[in-house]
Amino acid sequence: MEELLEILNEINSDIDYENETALIDDGILDSLDVVALVSELNDHYDIEIGLDDLIPENFNSLEAMLALIEKLK
Amino acid sequence: MPASKSMMKRILSLFMIVLMTAVFAFALGKALTPVTYADFYNHEMNLLEDSGTEIDLLMVGDSRLYSSFDARIFEEELGLDNVVVASTASQPICGSYYIMKDMIERMKPKKILLGLDCGEMMEEDKVQGMMLVIDRLSRKNKLEMFRHCFYGTDLFYMLDLYRYRNNLDDLFDNIWARKAMVANNWVQEDDGDSYYCYKGFIYRHGSVETGNMPMYSHSTFSEDSILPTNVEYLNRCIQLCRDNNIELELLSAPTTVMRMYYVDHYDEAVKYYQRVADENGLVYHNLNYLMDRETILPDEMMCDYNHTNGEGAKVVSRLYAEILKKEAAGEDVSGYFYPTYEDFLESVHRIVATDAKIKREGDSINLTLRSLHNPDVKVLYQVETGNGEVLIPWTEKTEHAISKNIEQIKVIARSESDDIGRAYQIYDLKNY
Amino acid sequence: MSIVSWYFPFFIACFFCAYFIVPKKYQWYLLLAGNLVFYLFAGIKSFVIALASAFFAYLAALKLENDRKNDANKKGNVLLCSAVIVILIAWWLFLKFMGSSFGLVMPLGISFYTLNLIAYLSDVHRLKYPAERNPLRFLTYILYFPQIIQGPFTRYPAMKEQLFAEHHFSYERFTEGSLRALYGLTIKKLIIADSLAVIVNRCLSSYSTYTGGTIFLCLILYSIELYADFSGYMDIVNGVSHVLGIEMPENFTRPYFSSSLEEFWRRWHITLGGWFREYVFFPLSMNKKVQKLSKSVRKKYGSKLGKLIAADIALFFVWTATGLWHDFSWSYLLWGYLNMIVIMGSMHLEDRYKAIREKLHLDEKNVAFRLFRIVRTFLLVCLIRIPAIAGDLKKAIALFKQLSCFKGEGAGSLFSETGGISLIILAVAILIMFIIDILEEKEKWQEAKGRCPVLVKDLAVSLMIICFILFVGGDNDLLGGFMYARF
Numbered sequence: 001m002e003e004l005l006e007i008l009n010e011i012n013s014d015i016d017y018e019n020e021t022a023l024i025d026d027g028i029l030d031s032l033d034v035v036a037l038v039s040e041l042n043d044h045y046d047i048e049i050g051l052d053d054l055i056p057e058n059f060n061s062l063e064a065m066l067a068l069i070e071k072l073k
Numbered sequence: 074m075p076a077s078k079s080m081m082k083r084i085l086s087l088f089m090i091v092l093m094t095a096v097f098a099f100a101l102g103k104a105l106t107p108v109t110y111a112d113f114y115n116h117e118m119n120l121l122e123d124s125g126t127e128i129d130l131l132m133v134g135d136s137r138l139y140s141s142f143d144a145r146i147f148e149e150e151l152g153l154d155n156v157v158v159a160s161t162a163s164q165p166i167c168g169s170y171y172i173m174k175d176m177i178e179r180m181k182p183k184k185i186l187l188g189l190d191c192g193e194m195m196e197e198d199k200v201q202g203m204m205l206v207i208d209r210l211s212r213k214n215k216l217e218m219f220r221h222c223f224y225g226t227d228l229f230y231m232l233d234l235y236r237y238r239n240n241l242d243d244l245f246d247n248i249w250a251r252k253a254m255v256a257n258n259w260v261q262e263d264d265g266d267s268y269y270c271y272k273g274f275i276y277r278h279g280s281v282e283t284g285n286m287p288m289y290s291h292s293t294f295s296e297d298s299i300l301p302t303n304v305e306y307l308n309r310c311i312q313l314c315r316d317n318n319i320e321l322e323l324l325s326a327p328t329t330v331m332r333m334y335y336v337d338h339y340d341e342a343v344k345y346y347q348r349v350a351d352e353n354g355l356v357y358h359n360l361n362y363l364m365d366r367e368t369i370l371p372d373e374m375m376c377d378y379n380h381t382n383g384e385g386a387k388v389v390s391r392l393y394a395e396i397l398k399k400e401a402a403g404e405d406v407s408g409y410f411y412p413t414y415e416d417f418l419e420s421v422h423r424i425v426a427t428d429a430k431i432k433r434e435g436d437s438i439n440l441t442l443r444s445l446h447n448p449d450v451k452v453l454y455q456v457e458t459g460n461g462e463v464l465i466p467w468t469e470k471t472e473h474a475i476s477k478n479i480e481q482i483k484v485i486a487r488s489e490s491d492d493i494g495r496a497y498q499i500y501d502l503k504n505y
Numbered sequence: 506m507s508i509v510s511w512y513f514p515f516f517i518a519c520f521f522c523a524y525f526i527v528p529k530k531y532q533w534y535l536l537l538a539g540n541l542v543f544y545l546f547a548g549i550k551s552f553v554i555a556l557a558s559a560f561f562a563y564l565a566a567l568k569l570e571n572d573r574k575n576d577a578n579k580k581g582n583v584l585l586c587s588a589v590i591v592i593l594i595a596w597w598l599f600l601k602f603m604g605s606s607f608g609l610v611m612p613l614g615i616s617f618y619t620l621n622l623i624a625y626l627s628d629v630h631r632l633k634y635p636a637e638r639n640p641l642r643f644l645t646y647i648l649y650f651p652q653i654i655q656g657p658f659t660r661y662p663a664m665k666e667q668l669f670a671e672h673h674f675s676y677e678r679f680t681e682g683s684l685r686a687l688y689g690l691t692i693k694k695l696i697i698a699d700s701l702a703v704i705v706n707r708c709l710s711s712y713s714t715y716t717g718g719t720i721f722l723c724l725i726l727y728s729i730e731l732y733a734d735f736s737g738y739m740d741i742v743n744g745v746s747h748v749l750g751i752e753m754p755e756n757f758t759r760p761y762f763s764s765s766l767e768e769f770w771r772r773w774h775i776t777l778g779g780w781f782r783e784y785v786f787f788p789l790s791m792n793k794k795v796q797k798l799s800k801s802v803r804k805k806y807g808s809k810l811g812k813l814i815a816a817d818i819a820l821f822f823v824w825t826a827t828g829l830w831h832d833f834s835w836s837y838l839l840w841g842y843l844n845m846i847v848i849m850g851s852m853h854l855e856d857r858y859k860a861i862r863e864k865l866h867l868d869e870k871n872v873a874f875r876l877f878r879i880v881r882t883f884l885l886v887c888l889i890r891i892p893a894i895a896g897d898l899k900k901a902i903a904l905f906k907q908l909s910c911f912k913g914e915g916a917g918s919l920f921s922e923t924g925g926i927s928l929i930i931l932a933v934a935i936l937i938m939f940i941i942d943i944l945e946e947k948e949k950w951q952e953a954k955g956r957c958p959v960l961v962k963d964l965a966v967s968l969m970i971i972c973f974i975l976f977v978g979g980d981n982d983l984l985g986g987f988m989y990a991r992f
Contacts, residue, residue, distance in 0.1 A: 011812075014869075027771065031782050032852060035790045035819065036812040039799045043811070051791045052631065083676055086959050093967035101971065226511055238975045242924020 004065060007040050017062050024056040034059065041065075047072040102233030105240045108250045110139075111161075111208040113269040116259040118209075121155065121180065128180045129153040130397075132273075133169045134188020136162040137326035140380035141360075143390040144272035150394035151401075155180075158273030160188065161205035165198040166306045167222050168206035173310055175214045177317055184320040187310055191325070191342035192292050194299040194307070200227050204236060267376075276383040279376035284496045286331045288428040288445065289378040293337040296345060311353050323350050323357040327389055329375050331426045333361055333417070334445035340414035358396070360389060362411040367420055418447050423494025427454070427486035431505045437474040438505070444486040444496060451489040456482055459499075506546035508654075508741060509694060509977060516543065521679075521748060529671035536645055536668065536749075543650035547613035555618060558592055559647040562622040566629040566636040573632055585630045589623050614653045616830060620780055621647060625661050627784055634662050642669060651742040655735070657756045658776035664751075672750035682747030684966065689740025691969040693733040695976035696934040700927060701730035704919055709894065712904055716913040720904065723919065724887040727894055729935065732761065735774070759942045761886075764878040766847045769886060777830075781823045790819035813852055820845055836892040836901050843889045 008017050011033050015023070023029045029037070037059075038049045047069060058068045130153055132138050138160040147156040157180075159172045169187060176182055203222055207215050219231060229235045240247060254261070261269040267277040314321035323346060333339050343359050350357035363370065369392075374385030381389055396406045411417040427444035442454045456465040456473065459481030465473055467487075475482070485497045506512055520539050527535050545552055565588040629636045637643040646664050647653075708715055708723040715723070736757040746753045760773035770778050789795060795815050803811025828841025851858065867874045895901035920928060944950040 030767065030771065031786055032767070032816050035787075035816040038791065039796065039803075039812045039815050040808070042796055043800055043803055043808075048793070048796070049791070050793075051788055054787055054791060082959070086963055089960065089963040090966050090970075093964060094970050097967060097971045098974065101975075229511065232974065234971070235974050241930075241975065242926045244926055 001062070001066065003044065004062065004069070007037070007044060008062075011036050011040070021061045023061060024059050029059065041069065045069050045073065098232065098234045102237065104244055104248055105237040106233055107237065107240055107243065107247050108254050109205075109208070110269050110275060111205065112251075112254060113259055113261055114273055115209060117272060118157070118180075126155050126180065128155050128157050128176060128182035130156045130184050130186070131173075131176055131182035132156070132158045132160065132186045132188065133164075133172050133176075134160045134186075134324075134326060135164040135190060135193075136160065137190070137328060137380055138188045139273055139275045140277055140376070140382070141327050141386050141389045142393070143270070143274045143386050145270075145274070146387065146390035147394050147397075150391065151398055156272060157182075159209070160273065161202070161209070163199065163202035164206060165196065165202050166193055166303045166310070167198060167218070168203055170306045170310050170313070171210055171214055171218045171222075172206060173313055175210045177313065177319070178214075179211065182319060184322070185314055186322050186324055188324055188326045189307075189346050190328075191294050191336050191339055194303045194345075195292075195294070196303075197300065198222060200230055203227075204230055274386070276386070277376040277380060279382055280384075281329075281372045281375050281377065283372040284423065284426075284494055285498065286329060286372050286375075286426045286496070287378055287498065288331060288335055288426050288443075290332065291335050291337075294342040294345075295338060296341070299345075307349065311355070321355055323355055325359040325361060327360045327363075327366075327370065327381055327385070328379050329372065330367070330421065331372075331378060331445060334425050343414065356400070358393075358406075358410065360393060362414075362417055363389075363392060364409055364411060365420065366417075367422075421447060424450070424452065424486045424488065424496040426498075427484055427496040428498050429456075429482075429484045429500065431500060431502065433477065433505055434474075436477055438477055438479070438502060440473045440475065440482075440484075442471040442473070442484060442486075446486075446488070450493070452486050453489060455485045455487075457485070458482060506543050508690070508738070511977065512546070514973075517745060524672070524749060525674040529673075532672060533642070533645055533669045536649075537641060540645060540648040540650045540653070544613065544648055544653060551613045551615075554615070555613075555648065555653075556644070558619065558622060559644055560640065562588065562592070562626055562647075563637065563640050563643045566626055567638070569626065569630045570632070570636040573630060585626060588626050592619055592622060614655070617656045617658065618647050618653060620658055620830075624658070624780060624784060628660065637661065637665070645669075651746050652753065655738050655742070656774075656776055657739065657742070657754050658780045659754065667751040670750070675750070678750060679748050680962075682744040682749075684744070684962070685747065686741045686744030687966060687969045687973075689737040689744065691972040691976070692934050692937060693737025693740065696930060696972060697938060698730050698734035698737060699976065700923065700931045701726050701733070704923060705730055707922070708919055709904075712907055714913050715907070715918070716915055717908040717910045719914060719916050719919060720907050720910075721887075722916050724890060724894070726919075728761070728883070728887050728890065731890075732757070733935075733938065759946045761883050762879055762942070762946055763882050764875060765851065765882055766844065766885060767851065769882055770844070770848075777827070781827060785823050785826055786819045789822055790815040795819070816852065817849060820849060831893070834896070835898045836895055839892040839898065839901065840889060843892070847885065847889070 005017060008015070012029065015028055017023075020026075020028060024034070034054070038054075041047065042049055049068070049072065053068060053072070058064050130147060130151070132142050139158050142158050144156040144158055147153065157176070159176060161168065161172075164172075166189075173185060173187075200223070203218070207218055210218060219228065223230070263276070263278075265278060267275055270276045311321060313319075325343070325346065336342070343362075346359075347357050349355075369388055370381070370385055374381055374388060376382035376385075392409070396409055399406050411420065423446075425445040427442070430441040430443075432439045440456065442456075444452050444454075446452055451469070453467045453469055454465070454471065455463065455467045456475070457463050458479055464475055464479070464482065479502055481499065481501055483497055483499045485495055487493075487495045506516060516539075520535075523535055524532060524539075544555060569585055569588070628634060637646075642665070645668055646661060649664070649668065652659065705723055705727045708719065712720060712723075739756045743753050743755070754776055756775050756777075758772045758775065760769050763769040763772050795818055798818075799811050799815045802814045824841040824845035825838065827844075828838040831837045831840070862869070869875070891904050892898070892901040895904050923931075941950060944953055
């Protein structure tokens with residue numbers, strides 16, 4: 001959780017990741033942020049996030065992202 | 074809120090929209106309507122109609138009639154009380170029919186002169202021309218003409234707001250002009266260009282120098298292109314006069330000599346109308362074939378490429394009134410006219426007009442020179458700059474290319490032996 | 506059919522009546538008929554091409570789904586690519602045969618429905634949703650008349666739900682939808698866009714005679730014109746659909762209030778951005794090979810570049826495609842790349858910008874600073890549009906050079922041929938559009954509309970109808986003079 005927060009804050013530090021639940025749906029993270037994030041996550045956790053994983057449900061909140069990472073590990 | 078109450082509110086709301094739109098459309102339409110000849114004409118005609126005056130001689134046709142026929146001169150020369158020129162710009166033949174019908178119902182004319190042009194029978198009716206006629210008809214005939222002559226989206230012109238919507242920026246000028254018209258008791262002031270004179274006659278200023286007539290309005294007369302609807306309306310006009318015991322005479326009003334050359338098969342148009350007249354037992358005169366017209370009606374008496382000016386109107390009206398008087402007395406008036414087109418051509422001793430088609434192509438300007446003249450004349454052209462410097466010396470060649478940097482050119486045409494009048498035209502090349 | 510002619514209101518009025526009178530289960534058949542009638546006005550050639558493309562996509566989707574289900578994955582990919590290519594080639598061939606990529610010549614709306622077809626094929630291939638089995642239903646979607654000419658881009662599932670549902674007449678939806686459509690048609694399109702078009706075209710056709718300042722003013726006016734034209738059309742699309750009970754996605758959310766170019770492209774032609782994001786940007790940036798490249802760049806050049814390289818590559822293709830989608834010309838390609846450079850620049854230099862801001866003690870939330878960024882973004886958008894507005898590279902460069910010219914006609918001459926009253930009406934219309942946009946931005950517009958007395962609304966409708974009569978042309982050319990319609 002801590003690591004993920006660090007990565008997220010590097011992308012965009014003005015967002016309250018702990019409380020937001022519509023990061024994608026509300027456009028808080030834009031597409032450029034998402035690609036940068038995916039690149040970081042792929043490298044950091046040594047996973048392969050694919051195009052089919054790129055749905056709002058997987059990135060809307062901190063919990064969702066953690067779940068995705070767990071699934072792909 | 075109970076259903077019926079909200080339903081009432083909705084109906085009221087829709088009603089308000091319709092009401093407000095109608096009010097705005099009407100008011101704005103009225104405000105946008107410009108002052109035209111029709112205002113003066115209608116005012117005059119209504120006064121005459123109200124006083125029970127009947128028309129002795131009615132002239133119906135297009136703008137060439139109202140430019141050339143001074144009603145006062147006809148009244149004077151023929152000793153008549155009421156001569157009216159009921160014509161509008163680009164009047165189509167269906168318009169002439171309705172104007173005739175309208176006037177017959179309102180002021181019982183005794184004799185009608187119907188103006189016909191070489192292009193009329195082939196033209197499809199343009200809405201603008203028809204609207205000008207509509208402006209002068211009684212309400213009953215307005216509706217009838219709308220029903221019979223207007224199609225599809227043309228009908229929107231019934232709404233003044235739509236018809237005059239391009240006048241939006243002149244809104245205040247219009248309102249002021251209308252006020253001035255009423256204050257001036259429906260007498261139009263001469264603005265130096267043209268003004269409504271008397272009973273439909275429009276006095277026009279302006280004059281063209283002989284030899285400097287522009288070549289405008291090319292067309293071709295061909296009997297195959299004559300539209301059946303136009304023939305039908307012409308026949309209706311003739312029948313209308315017959316049914317009402319009105320003497321009808323056909324005529325072609327004066328245009329410039331240039332147009333007599335520039336309309337292909339001009340003489341066939343004249344023959345066509347002569348035939349129509351003969352078949353119906355009517356008289357037809359082409360006022361363009363007036364004897365010695367080169368002398369008595371030179372280009373200086375034309376205000377543009379197609380109409381006489383006020384001075385020309387005087388000449389034409391006097392002459393035509395004389396012809397009508399002699400005709401009424403049973404005398405032969407054929408001596409007033411050239412018998413054929415060829416006879417007329419023989420009276421022309423000049424290059425009638427010249428011009429150049431100008432096209433910019435890359436680094437040069439292409440010129441295609443042409444002129445109007447009698448068939449036996451060989452033409453030479455010269456092109457000079459605005460300062461008189463000769464660019465292309467006298468040559469028979471008509472295709473030329475000149476430098477793109479030239480600002481103004483003068484094209485001159487003369488005959489090979491230079492024994493007849495020349496023609497010229499000046500062009501500002503930056504407009505091309 | 507031209508939206509800005511007398512035909513359209515009559516068509517719509519008849520269609521509305523028929524739609525709500527006909528038995529509910531036949532509503533979508535009527536919609537299909539309406540779509541066909543509407544599109545037939547564009548000419549038989551356009552009609553046949555659209556029909557052929559749609560039918561081809563319909564069949565291809567069924568095959569793709571079949572192959573995918575039978576696990577013939579590779580074959581499916583090949584088929585998908587071929588289908589896309591065939592559609593694009595048909596498009597390109599049409600362009601060649603007609604000899605020009607401008608104006609009247611393109612089949613109406615081809616750029617729009619082609620992308621919808623590609624999206625559909627791609628989605629079916631990825632088994633996002635089942636392929637449509639009923640060809641008539643599919644045709645109803647592709648030829649849906651409000652969206653056929655200029656979009657917005659949609660996805661089949663969302664549209665399918667609404668197009669084939671039963672719709673009951675609602676007076677509220679009717680008034681709301683009609684009001685919005687009238688507003689888009691009269692205020693935005695007929696008054697603002699068409700009046701500005703005359704002024705802008707006059708300036709551009711002889712740009713060398715104007716000062717740089719005048720040219721710049723002209724660019725600003727062009728930006729207003731383009732916004733009014735396109736968003737006005739969207740108002741008509743959304744308004745008409747709203748009456749029918751069909752909600753379309755928004756294409757514009759006050760784009761000129763954006764603080765940055767990236768934000769601008771999330772507010773301008775939103776569905777186009779969405780399409781490129783979903784079908785070009787993400788597929789490319791998430792591609793395994795690209796991600797691998799990203800990892801190796803990270804190792805060599807550091808994590809920052811590694812993070813951004815995937816986006817960079819994808820952005821390049823997105824902007825190439827976006828530029829070419831607008832027009833198959835070098836100038837639009839340049840326009841695309843200018844946008845790309847600014848966006849990439851702000852991506853890569855984000856840290857530097859942040860540092861500068863902190864040094865100058867500029868808070869992002871500061872009103873004055875926000876205003877500065879909005880104005881800066883707007884001016885940037887105007888400048889970037891130069892190649893787009895020029896039409897060819899030579900003229901674009903000449904225009905750009907002309908900006909620094911001090912000699913020539915001033916701004917006054919731009920308006921010299923427009924009458925006084927027309928100018929006042931234009932100014933008032935722009936002011937109205939601006940005020941409504943501000944209210945919408947502050948999310949106070951719905952409230953304002955609700956509190957507005959009915960009589961005032963009635964008056965507004967009356968005045969807009971009068972404006973329609975005053976400003977509508979005669980029988981316009983088929984593309985209805987809408988700027989994006991030639992795409």
